[in-house]
Amino acid sequence: MGAAAAFDFEYKRDAYGFAVRPQHLQRFREYAKIYKEEEEERAERWKDFLDRLAESADDITTSISPSKEYAAARDVNEGGHLDGAENVENSNRDGIKCKDEKEEEEEDAKKSDKPENLKEVDGSNQSQEANGEADDSNDVSANSEKLKEESIADSIESNKASEELREVNGCSEELLNEDGGSEGLKDSHGVSDGLGQANNDNLEKLEELFLDKGLLDELKPIRVESEKRVRASISIIEKMMSSRVVKKSNTANGMCGKGETQLASIEEEERTADKSCRGDPAEESSDPDKVEPAQDRESGDSTSAALEGGNGEPYFPWREELESLVRGGVPMALRGEMWQAFVGVGARKITGYYNKLLDEGTEELDEKNLEDQVLTEQTSAQKKLPQPEKWKGQIEKDLPRTFPGHPALDEDGRNALRRLLTAYARHNPSVGYCQAMNFFAGLFLLFMPEEHAFWALVGVIDEYFDGYYTEEMIESQVDQLVLEEVVRERFPKLAKHMDFLGVQVAWVTGPWFLSIFINMLPWESVLRVWDVILFEGNRTMLFRTTLALLDLYGPALVTTKDAGDAITLLQSLAGSTFDSSQLVLTACMGFQSVREIGLRELRKKHRPDIISSMEERSKDRHSWKDKKGLATKLYSFKHDSSSICPQVNSKEGADGLQVNGEIQFFDSGSANLETYLTSSTLENELDQGIDLQDQVRTPILIYLYWMG
């Protein structure tokens, strides 16, 4: 890179626009070829599958057909002019909107690649709200088009770079021109014009990593030739996946930290086959099926029960095949669509809810006010806002720290991200905003329209990761205890070595779980893992992936001589796990016996430890002077390493844990030794489950170093 000296931290970017760390560039390049080959195979397999799926469901297909033509047409015309990762969003956005208008525009659209088309597309944005669900039919095609473009854009060497760059620049100008026309479409719109403004700096960076165009042709079949089938098939998949959302919707309103919520398993399919042909524009906003779950969720009544036809038996014979395809990776071109289908965006979506959340804040969410907000928080004691949205400042801080430099996250992209996170925080106050969600939201925004990204986020945080990102982060801690146990069972030798070094696996795996591997693995691997997680609808894949990583790198880890080396090695090996297929297959096949059911049991077992420790700790802050029980605790610590039984019984399960929002810290000025001993033993109780020797480990280490 020419400007290397000045831009040490300006990373190269991959096909998704994500940064590739300098130290990984070489390997990334090697793997880019493999990724491409895999993608080609994948495209074929999926195409074949979707075709067959469509054949098996003619009825659905027919109902969709009206929309398909112009979707295809749009496809063609849109395909040409966007480039770079930004376009993924753009295309999505556009894809969403153009519905009715599209028909009229079809003519023009077909013809060319000109900026005017964009304008038209943009104009059709207005129909977006109304269109609601129907968008998706177009989305796929747009998506595939875009993603193709994108992959071309970013990935490999640079013979074509200069012409590509020119094209790219041209596009961004065109898009820029469009901005004027689209104001007022607040939510639907942010990203799309943002994308247009992809700046030249980014493009220059992208320049060096172009993939050759082969992939585009490979994917074409999916897009054009069998557009209709793809649409139909996706509808079917979506319906299958949505069934668990519908079931879940009864409880959806109580997102607040219920410990673990059991997701309806995928096998329990609903049979109501007539719904969810979401590809049909005719259904759009008036489709009662869309609105119903929504009302359900809001009112808590159980209309949705009616939708649950089947009682547990697998209704979709192709589910297993789909599962294996998902494990092999969702093609880039379909990823946005598939992810939405997996999370059940369509079934979750309540028309107008997202906008309502955004409107709740009376003040406009523009920069100025946010600055004021931050200022307010910093200076006065937030007395102005009756219910201060205390997460606002944090969101602001994190916006620029979310995939910094990603071409899609320019000012408009970040505005979209802000809206998304703000809406979510209002939607689920028990979570509000937790760092890491910025990455999830950012990722979703790259693959789907803003409002859909919101519902995807809702699905993931409220359900898949229920209790994970709340103030107390209970489930997150529980999972680490569970993992610890599983690791000890599966890799006794490694576990022993880690004990010896004084390393808790959770030091490294905690951040893995919390970030769902984002920034921890190379992007291709992250996305492959996400494919599976979103498909499965639970956190099993987190465990399996982690176990797979330990399996792959355990042999190296056991050769390390100290804690620092071990941690650094594991982190860096994970960060260079470019062989995403090996990772995912090892995870899914090698650790297939790690199942959600078993994990649930383990969580149940470990949760009380966490909860009581949390309660103890918060109690400790209140009544730290109370020395009662100290002896007992010390005793139990010393003599019963596995006892996690604080003398104070936790009142009940996770639900009961209302660690008082305000945290009171003891006055350090008057702290005395007993206090610390007390808190120390309390902490020990928490730690028992994680690591029995930890308490003495570090000193021992030091001691050993003295010895040898």
Next chain:
Amino acid sequence: MSTSRRRTLLKVIVLGDSGVGKTSLMNQYVHKKFSQQYKATIGADFVTKEVLIEDRLVTLQIWDTAGQERFQSLGVAFYRGADCCVLVYDVNVNRSFDTLNTWHDEFLNQASPSDPKTFPFILLGNKIDVDGGKSRVVSEKKAMEWCASKGNIPYFETSAKEDRNVDSAFLSVAKLALEHERDQDIYFQTVVADPVPEVEQRSGCAC
């Protein structure tokens, strides 16, 4: 057994509000780089750096933590066994200074060191470069007073961006941590009566 060939490992925890520049300080110190574009730290991150102090090679294990308050729930696991705690605030943001008490106390609470009264902390007032110092709201005096109230914690004013005082601050960290670790050694040599099981464990782990 001679101290000269022994490799010393020191665990350092970096704490402070979100956005005060913890990651940047660490990166400046370890990698000699600064970027405006850091990603938010989730949970915790980790780097090591070797330093030579008084002819001794010391390895600092520096734990960079997430600044968002709720991540403190996860702190127990990370804080334990620390030899020094680096508190960071942004001299341009009052709140980041006001929360220092919280970070300080919560660290002691969670790490539960054997010597809470003398456990080494160090305070860094970061981002002194911003606006040429004009946007500064926490004075050096105020910071020093706070440090005095906590038992004379060493204080450094730093700029991760301009690499001001970063090395000297971390050198001081390393020295403090080393002292602390020595004290711990003595402490444990006397307190840990029977080292035999540990040695066994070690040999048992010749994986």
